[in-house]
Amino acid sequence: MKTADDIIDFILHGGEQYLPHLTIDSAIFGYHAQQLKILLVKLHGEDGWGLPGGFVKKQETFREAAGRILAERTGIENLFLQQFYAFGDSPYRRREQTVADLQKKVGPWLTITDDNWLLGRQISIGYYALVDFEQVSVQTDLLVEDYRWWDIQDLPHLLYDHNDMVNKALETIRLQLYHQPIGANLLPDKFTLPEIHILYETLLGKSLDRRNFPRKLFSLGLLNKLDQQRPIGPHRAPNLYEFNKANYQKALEEGIVLVM
Amino acid sequence: MKTADDIIDFILHGGEQYLPHLTIDSAIFGYHAQQLKILLVKLHGEDGWGLPGGFVKKQETFREAAGRILAERTGIENLFLQQFYAFGDSPYRRREQTVADLQKKVGPWLTITDDNWLLGRQISIGYYALVDFEQVSVQTDLLVEDYRWWDIQDLPHLLYDHNDMVNKALETIRLQLYHQPIGANLLPDKFTLPEIHILYETLLGKSLDRRNFPRKLFSLGLLNKLDQQRPIGPHRAPNLYEFNKANYQKALEEGIVLVM
DNA sequence: CCAAAAGTGTTGGAATTACACCCATGG
DNA sequence: CCATGGGTGTAATTCCAACACTTTTGG
Numbered sequence: 001m002k003t004a005d006d007i008i009d010f011i012l013h014g015g016e017q018y019l020p021h022l023t024i025d026s027a028i029f030g031y032h033a034q035q036l037k038i039l040l041v042k043l044h045g046e047d048g049w050g051l052p053g054g055f056v057k058k059q060e061t062f063r064e065a066a067g068r069i070l071a072e073r074t075g076i077e078n079l080f081l082q083q084f085y086a087f088g089d090s091p092y093r094r095r096e097q098t099v100a101d102l103q104k105k106v107g108p109w110l111t112i113t114d115d116n117w118l119l120g121r122q123i124s125i126g127y128y129a130l131v132d133f134e135q136v137s138v139q140t141d142l143l144v145e146d147y148r149w150w151d152i153q154d155l156p157h158l159l160y161d162h163n164d165m166v167n168k169a170l171e172t173i174r175l176q177l178y179h180q181p182i183g184a185n186l187l188p189d190k191f192t193l194p195e196i197h198i199l200y201e202t203l204l205g206k207s208l209d210r211r212n213f214p215r216k217l218f219s220l221g222l223l224n225k226l227d228q229q230r231p232i233g234p235h236r237a238p239n240l241y242e243f244n245k246a247n248y249q250k251a252l253e254e255g256i257v258l259v260m
Numbered sequence: 261m262k263t264a265d266d267i268i269d270f271i272l273h274g275g276e277q278y279l280p281h282l283t284i285d286s287a288i289f290g291y292h293a294q295q296l297k298i299l300l301v302k303l304h305g306e307d308g309w310g311l312p313g314g315f316v317k318k319q320e321t322f323r324e325a326a327g328r329i330l331a332e333r334t335g336i337e338n339l340f341l342q343q344f345y346a347f348g349d350s351p352y353r354r355r356e357q358t359v360a361d362l363q364k365k366v367g368p369w370l371t372i373t374d375d376n377w378l379l380g381r382q383i384s385i386g387y388y389a390l391v392d393f394e395q396v397s398v399q400t401d402l403l404v405e406d407y408r409w410w411d412i413q414d415l416p417h418l419l420y421d422h423n424d425m426v427n428k429a430l431e432t433i434r435l436q437l438y439h440q441p442i443g444a445n446l447l448p449d450k451f452t453l454p455e456i457h458i459l460y461e462t463l464l465g466k467s468l469d470r471r472n473f474p475r476k477l478f479s480l481g482l483l484n485k486l487d488q489q490r491p492i493g494p495h496r497a498p499n500l501y502e503f504n505k506a507n508y509q510k511a512l513e514e515g516i517v518l519v520m
Numbered sequence: 521c522c523a524a525a526a527g528t529g530t531t532g533g534a535a536t537t538a539c540a541c542c543c544a545t546g547g
Numbered sequence: 548c549c550a551t552g553g554g555t556g557t558a559a560t561t562c563c564a565a566c567a568c569t570t571t572t573g574g
Binding site for chain 3 (some may be wrong): 471
């Protein structure tokens with residue numbers, strides 16, 4: 001989706017390639033400077049910020065679509081991606097998109113006819129992703145006017161029902177945190193104990209004991225201690241750790257019970 | 261949906277009233293004779309058993325649709341209903357329904373044209389419900405040829421991806437059990453400790469200590485002891501309990517942490 | 521040598537588990 | 548009176564939470 005012609009073709013004939021009335025929207029969480037952030041985009045023709053999203057190709061799985069959309073936006077492939085909810089109930093989504101609505105969005109250069117595939121009620125399936133902030137480089141293009149990482153404490157009013165989506169995604173992540181390990185996709189390969197500690201605190205929104213917290217991860221065999229330190233200015237250099245991939249994978253599949 | 265004419269109208273013109281390409285399917289669990297059961301239906305024109313489902317009206321929420329479909333099938337209203345997943349990835353769902361497929365299903369009396377609203381890829385949103393087995397009376401009609409409660413241990417091969425749906429629903433319920441109370445909709449208003457005990461064991465698929473189990477429910481204030489017993493043949497009559505509605509509701513909303 | 525952050529062990533209390541005997545009932 | 552299932556308390560253990568001082572580093 002690069003040139004203006006491509007976009008015109010998408011608006012008029014996208015229905016030949018994509019499923020109509022269904023989008024995937026992704027809450028992409030990244031972690032940086034001890035802050036949990038979420039990636040929002042601003043599209044040309046839209047008035048505010050929203051979650052990055054896209055349509056599902058007719059032969060594609062939801063999962064593949066979510067991965068493709070994410071790769072298009074962030075450049076990262078093979079992410080931890082999880083479906084968290086299907087959205088269709090908000091007043092915005094129950095009101096059908098009319099010819100006039102759509103015409104207003106696309107501007108006067110295109111004429112929308114009443115059989116356009118984008119008309120009607122749109123539902124959305126939400127996926128969340130946890131990414132290493134530093135690996136992401138967002139591409140702006142003819143669709144995406146701007147993008148930005150936002151503190152989740154400090155979100156603006158988002159388009160449509162996207163605030164609901166963010167809240168539901170966070171709620172799901174917090175619950176999942178008690179049954180699955182999280183972090184392998186939010187942190188760099190090698191990280192320090194304070195880093196993962198603050199990550200968990202940020203996700204759960206509460207403070208965790210500095211001495212007890214690592215014990216739980218160790219007792220589950222999730223961490224390997226490395227023989228390296230990271231210099232961090234005029235302070236004691238913290239040790240580096242990595243996830244024990246085998247145990248991490250096992251914990252993902254079989255589930256764990258964490259009490260924090 | 262009662263007469264043959266209604267059904268013909270539904271097949272030909274349902275798209276005017278319902279959202280195309282989207283169904284709601286419900287995993288309706290009931291509990292009886294110390295067995296967790298699931299309600300399956302067999303539709304006219306289909307070869308096997310599947311979950312009861314239906315379409316969403318254009319102005320209806322998913323939630324309302326799930327409730328309406330459930331009420332139509334079981335006669336129960338105002339149920340505990342929970343969305344658990346959106347299904348669209350299985351090979352069956354990615355293969356589009358063709359004119360020939362649909363024609364075969366509806367039989368030779370109707371002619372399916374290539375603009376029929378039922379053609380194409382169908383996705384489904386799964387809801388689960390927990391119901392009191394005894395309150396349910398299923399109606400057969402021109403669509404539903406037969407219905408039956410099945411032991412979940414003993415399910416047949418279901419239509420399409422419905423086995424996946426049942427498994428995902430069970431998995432979700434088991435996880436939810438640790439964070440929300442369950443039972444008010446599966447048990448009669450008054451029940452005995454052994455009944456709720458075996459219910460939890462059945463849902464979790466593991467045995468729970470007969471003396472420790474009730475203590476947890478009591479410590480959360482979920483149960484009121486009644487001054488009644490239930491005669492059960494030549495044995496000691498077990499006491500009856502009811503849920504403490506206020507605490508139950510609070511636990512539902514705020515969440516709990518159960519370790520079992 | 522100083523400021524800032526990392527690292528590390530122990531203890532008291534709470535929560536969880538494990539376990540066995542008596543009671544009530546209807547036939 | 549007997550077979551069956553219901554009811555109940557305690558002790559041992561494990562798990563969890565709370566807590567403060569020492570070490571390292573660069574400036």
